[in-house]
Amino acid sequence: MTWMVTGGAGYIGSHVVQAFRDEGIDVVVLDDLSSGVRGFVPEDVELVEASILDTDTVAETLRRRACVGVVHLAGFKYAGVSVQRPLHTYEQNVTGTANLLTAMEQSGVHRIVFSSSAAVYGTPDTLLVTEETPTSPESPYGQSKLIGEWLLADQAIATRESAAPLLHTSLRYFNVVGSGRDDLYDSSPHNLFPLVLDALVAGRTPRINGDDYPTADGTCVRDYIHVADLARSHVSAARALAEGRPLEPVYNLGSGDGVSVREIMTAMASVTGIAFTPEIAPRRPGDPARIVASGELAARDVDWRMTHDLDSMVASAWSARQAAGRS
Structure with a gap:
């Protein structure tokens, strides 16, 4: 087959x-x-x-x-x-x-x-x-x-x-993140994880677009x-x-609950060992405060399971980023 x-x-x-x-x-x-x-x-x-x-x-x-x-x-x-x-x-x-x-x-x-x-x-x-x-x-x-x-x-x-x-x-x-193996990595110039990791490696400070949303910490919540x-x-x-x-x-x-952009930044600093305080930029037009999907139907029929928490998602992405040696 x-x-x-x-x-x-x-x-x-x-x-x-x-x-x-x-x-x-x-x-x-x-x-x-x-x-x-x-x-x-x-x-x-x-x-x-x-x-x-x-x-x-x-x-x-x-x-x-x-x-x-x-x-x-x-x-x-x-x-x-x-x-x-x-x-x-x-x-x-x-x-x-x-x-x-x-x-x-x-x-x-x-x-x-x-x-x-x-x-x-x-x-x-x-x-x-x-x-x-x-x-x-x-x-x-x-x-x-x-x-x-x-x-x-x-x-x-x-x-x-x-x-x-x-x-x-x-x-x-x-939002799809992380790596299943160190030789398979996300190099998209538009995705949050590689943008943050590339910034940290280059000595730049990652940026949050808006921290005044009606969420627990003021930053957007998304499904990762x-x-x-x-x-x-x-x-x-x-x-x-x-x-x-x-x-x-x-x-x-979907995850059913989601994580905020600030939570991602905190996990990035913790996992990489690179301390930083993200810059706060203005909101991007059209960014909703929260979008999270239910995965119940997929769990029933197509073996959908969230087997990675945020730290392991970041850790796998960071490991692949280091292995790739991109600068």
Whole structure:
């Protein structure tokens, strides 16, 4: 049984690949390396260097490797940048997903786990986001992820009377942090953990955007989940689809309580041993005070468990940052 992991050379994708291998499941990676790292793919795992926009190559790989399904993580993921590059975002995330589904149909592959995003919710008016919370994305990135979910749902409807109806589920999540191994790290220029760690290594003082929110310590509260926990649920969802077990169309992978930005800064200082007092900058427009998701449904169906606390999340990220030796 072989699964294709699109975007499998990226930070999250490489952890999904590792989780599959830990379960003894064969994988093939498809990644154009626009943001992925060749070295993140194990030497004994085939890497097909191609875009999901390349329908012919995707279809040929699915047939040649006799894939039973796809875990789809490839895409352009930067919400803020997507506002400046909407056409690029839609091409990568919407056209790319449509082309992937076309390749799957051509190849007789009818199972897909889609890496969606909590960005589909925008700024919800509830303290705890559930799968029933209305979607209202506020960026081209969030819109593109929601459209991706629609594409899967529509293709499932179109194929439901066929011999191989599309089986699918989408996993929505907020902030993915930490490292499952020292050689797999987050190098995003937009994510909080690498921004703080890079600042500390460079001797700069990390910054908090706003400390006057209506929260316990005045800073924003968000859902932070460990990448290895996230990867495990992708594999669990893939197993369920392969075994024909019914899944919901979407699941939130959330902590249920969240942590504040100030709590993260405190953990960063404690774990790294680098004492600092964060600078306080003005609020960023549009930042809600608190967004936290429930993971109850995912815990029931796709083995969603928070096995890392904040300190271990920071410690694993710091260990990988040190091992990488980036300056």
